Amino acid sequence: MSIRIVETQPFQDQRPGTSGLRKKVAVFMKENYLENFVQSIFDSVAAPAGSVLVLGGDGRYYNLEAIRVILAMASGNGFSRVIVGRGGILSTPAASNLIRKRGASGGIILSASHNPGGEHGDFGIKYNSGNGGPAPEKLTEAIFEKSLAISEYRIFEGFDFDPEKLGESRIGKMTVEVIDPVSDYAELMASLFDFDSIRSLLNDGFDIRFDAMHAVTGPYAKEMFEKRLGAKPGSVLNFVPLPDFGGGHPDPNLTYARDLVKIMYGEDAPDFGAASDGDGDRNMILGRHFFVTPSDSLAVLAANAKLVPGYREGLLGVARSMPTSGAVDRVAKALNIPFFETPTGWKFFGNLMDAGRVTLCGEESFGTGSNHVREKDGLWAVLFWLNLIAVKRMSVEEILYEHWGQFGRNFYSRHDYEDLPLEAAKEVMETVRNRMTDLPGKCLGKYRVRLCDDFSYHDPIDGSTSRGQGFRILFEDGSRIIFRLSGTGTQGATLRIYLESFEPDPSRHGLDAQEALRELISIAGEISDIERKTGREKPTVIT
C-alpha cells in the first residue's frame, strides 16, 4: 500500500484528436499505454496538490479497468478527491456539470463517443478543464508533447474499490466519492425546462420513443422520461448500458439508429422520437415520418428559446461549427444577436460561453448545447424539443414548416467516406486544394464560385488561431461545399463532404434534400475526383 514510481517508454501515437485520444481497445490494453497518457495529462495540467477530479465513462468495454488505474494514479499524483459515477458511469454532459458544480480542477471522461465498443471496438479518454469543457488545443498539444518524452508514472498500489457502493472511501491519502450519476444532472434539467408542461403533454397521449442504444443515456432517460415526466413504460428503448452497446454502433443517425428509425417511419408511428450516442452528448430528433437535421434543430431551438424557462431572458448569442448549415445564422440576424462560426469540435464554444458571448451552440453532427454545461448535451436537446412542443402544441413537422416559412430552408447533407486508405484521402484533399486556386469567379452549372479557402479561426477571446479546419467552396447564392478530414476515426481516414443550398421559396420546402442538392453533389464529385481516387461509387453514410 504505497505510491510506486514506474519506469516507462513513450509511445508515438498519443496525439488527441477532435475530442480526446481514441484507439482500439487492444491498443489501450498495451502495457503502460493508458498509464502513459494519464500521467501526461496530470503532468500537463499540473493541478495543485489537493485538487478534485471528476471521473466516469460511457460503460464501454475496459471502462472499469481504466477507472481503477486512473484512481490509483490520481492518488499517486496528489489529488485529494475523485468524484466517480456509480459503476464508473457518467455521461459527457453530466461529467461537465459535475466539474462545474463541485469546483473540480477538471475531469477525465472515458469514451470513444459514437464509435463502436466491445473487446474489438474502440476506447477513448479525454480531459475536460475546470470550466467543464474539452481541453483547449494548447493543452491537448502539451499532453501530446509530454507523452513523447515520458519516462515514469506515479501510481498507488494495493487498495480496495467497490464501484457500486455509494459514498466515500480512501485510496492512500485520497478520498474517492462514488455518486449517483443521474441525480445532479436531472436536477439541472429540471431547473431549465418546464417539467410540468412536458408532463401534461405526455399525459395527453403525446407518444415518444427514446433510443439509448445500449449506451450511457439509458439510466438518465429512464429516470427523466418515464419516472419524472410520466412517459408510458417502454418509451425508453435499449436502456441498459452494455460494454459492446449490444453489438451496435451507438451513433444517433438514420443509418445506425435503425430500431428507432423503423418505428418512427412505420405504421402507427409515435409523435416524437430521439436517440443519443455512446457518451450522451449527441442527439437525433425525429417526428412521425420526419427527420430534423441537426442544423435545423439548432435554428429552431434558437428561434423559440424564449418559450423555455431556462432561456426566457433571451440569448446572448449563438455559435455553430463551420460545416453546420447557415440556418441558425438567419435566426441570429432576425433576433439581432451575435453569431460566431468556429471550427469543428466543442472546445471552441467553451471560450465564447465563458466570456458570456453565446448561450446556444451546435454542430451538424448531432451536437446541440448551451451554456448550462460546456459540452454538447443529447438529453438536454430532447427536453428542449419536448418543452417547445408542450408550449406550441404542434407536431415536429409543423414546427419545421413554420420555421422554413419564416426563415427559408437551408437544404443540407453530409456525405461520409469512412475507412479510406490514408493516401487516397490525402490525394482527394490535395486535388481539391489545387482546384480551389482557379475556381473563384467560375460558374459550375448554375452556381458561381465566390470564394475558396482553407478555414481558419481566430478565437476572439484567447487570441489563438486554428488553421487547416477544412476546405470551403462558397458560392454567390450562399450555397456551400466543404471538404474535411475527420479527427475522431480509429481506422483509416474518414473524409466528409458537407453540402448546403438555400431555398427561400416555400413551394419547394418539401423537396427531398438529396434531390435539392443533386447538382451540388455532382459538382463536389467533379472537383474532388473522389470516385476515381478512392474507387468508391458512393458514400458510406449519408445524413
Ligand code: VG1
Ligand atoms: C466528429 C464530428 C464533430 C464532433 C466530434 C466529436 O468529429 O464531426 O462535429 O465534434 O465528432 O463528437 P470528426 O473530426 O470525426 O468530424 V463526439 O459525440 O465524438 O464527442
Ligand code: CO
Ligand atoms: Co459523443
